[in-house]
Amino acid sequence: MGKRIQLYIHIPFCVRKCRYCDFLSFPAQEFEMDMYVRQLIEEIKVQSRFYTDYTVSTIFFGGGTPSILKSVYITNIMSAVYANWVVEASAEISLEANPGTLSQERLLNYKAAGINRLSIGLQSANDTELKVLGRIHSFEDFLTSYEYARDAGFDNINVDLISGIPGQNTDSWKNSLRRVAMLKPEHVSAYSLIVEEGTPFHDIYGSEEGRKLLPDEDTDREMYHATAAILREYGYSRYEISNYARKGCECRHNLGYWTGEEYLGLGLGASSYTMNRRFHVEKDINNYLHIDMNRDITPLYEDVQELTAEDRMSEFMILGLRLTRGVSSAEFAERFGINMIDRYFYDIDKHIRHGLLESNPPYIRLTEKGLDLANVVMQDFV
Ligand code: SF4
Structure with a gap:
């Protein structure tokens, strides 16, 4: 088999910033999204010249909130990928989506553009917890999005959940797990909240006093063990520390990360591991938008690290x-x-x-x- 590569495509835009989030994401105007997508498409084209002997095994649109983009942008990005790269017929093509940004029409267009897996950021089935996190949606919004996605024909859906939310107890975590599992998504990711520096959460919960407002360590352990037990009851197997899937529905893109496959990150701040090097794209949006990649691609990269054996x-x-x-x-x-x-x-x-x-x-x-x-x-x- 020839060489294979996974593409990660970063969409750094969100409706507004969640209070715990330290990802490279921010709100933006329509014209900024437009400029970004044009530059991203340029990057997709220019980069393909360096990988002519590779085929693409998976594509992952992450963010940010990729589903904030009008579907025509996703269609244009995918057209650029298909026009410039050899994509395997069975490639897994995922897109991260947030409730509150999805419509039936948008989902049908994503499907038509080639997206075959959706990863929906729910985080909790409890509206009070969603408010604490600063999410833009309710559980009801999620249910609507989920139904739209099934109606549009998505048969490979992940739902993201977070445990350890301030004010959350084990019962409410179990309730979130059950409400999600009952919908039978193919995959569930269940991460523990990390209070990251530089976030509004860190200002409140980062100190010793603040930490007392979070679920304590015993509760945290209880939640962690409840996760595997409840999801097992509903037919999910844990295949990674925080990831659970129905048989055969493991995320191929993430499995690639964990098994050392090569991947190329496209778009603002995206990380890559190819040809025994790690590097990431420029993280400043203004700098990114002004790089003339056709002339010289090197200003695009930061922190290039040659890896030894x-x-x-x-x-x-x-x-x-x-x-x-x-x-x-x-x-x-x-x-x-x-x-x-x-x-x-x-x-x-x-x-x-x-x-x-x-x-x-x-x-x-x-x-x-x-x-x-x-x-x-x-x-x-x-
Ligand atoms: S939707 Fe995701 S990426 Fe956007 S601000 Fe919230 S946690 Fe961060």
Whole structure:
């Protein structure tokens, strides 16, 4: 098989900023979105010249809120991708969408443009919690969007949820999980809230006093364990620390990240890992819009980092251990030409003895206990 690449396309616009969010996203006027999409299409064209021997296996529109864009923009972006890249017929093509930005017409147009997977940011089924987070939508809005998406023919839908919201208790978290699972989406992502610096949440909950207003550690653990138990009841398997899917519905794009596939990030601030280098696109929108990529593409990139074999092995371990199936010694040998157990014998052996890792040939994986202490284990592979 020839070389394959995943494309990530960043749409940095949102209706307004959620109070916990530190993603590269902001509100914008229509004309700014228009300028951005034109520049993005230019980038898609110029970049394709460097990847003529690659085929595209997955495409992921992330943000921000990609669904804030009028559907004609998504159609134009996809046309540029199809015109300049070789996209596999079975490519998974996902788009992140937020309730409150979706209409029936928009969804039908996305479908026609080639989008075949939707990832809907719900976060909670409780309207008070949604308000605390600063989300623009209610649970009812989500239900409407979800129904529109099914009606438009989307048969591969993810729903995002967040636990650990200020004021949330285990019962309300369980309720959110059940309300979502009852709708039978193909995939559920369940992340814990992280209070990021530079967000309004950090001003309130970042201090020692503020942290007391968040669910305590025991509640947090309770929620974490309830997640796997409830989703299992509804037929979902955990395949990554925070991701659950029905059989065969794992997100191929994200699996690619965790198994060391090459990916190219297009658009403001987007990260890439290709040809043994990591880099990201310029993060300042004004600078981004004024780069003449046809003349010289280098000003587009920041923080270009050449990865040594040692760096790549370490990443392969850390990312692979996020998967419940674990990290494959066979793939490791194929990729790096050495034996994974020999290379990391001391750390693997230590964590097996402590019950945090286990062997399930050809995989080494975290145990249930290890999943709880994943950070401790991963530190040793840095
Ligand atoms: S919708 Fe998502 S990207 Fe936009 S502000 Fe909210 S959390 Fe951030």
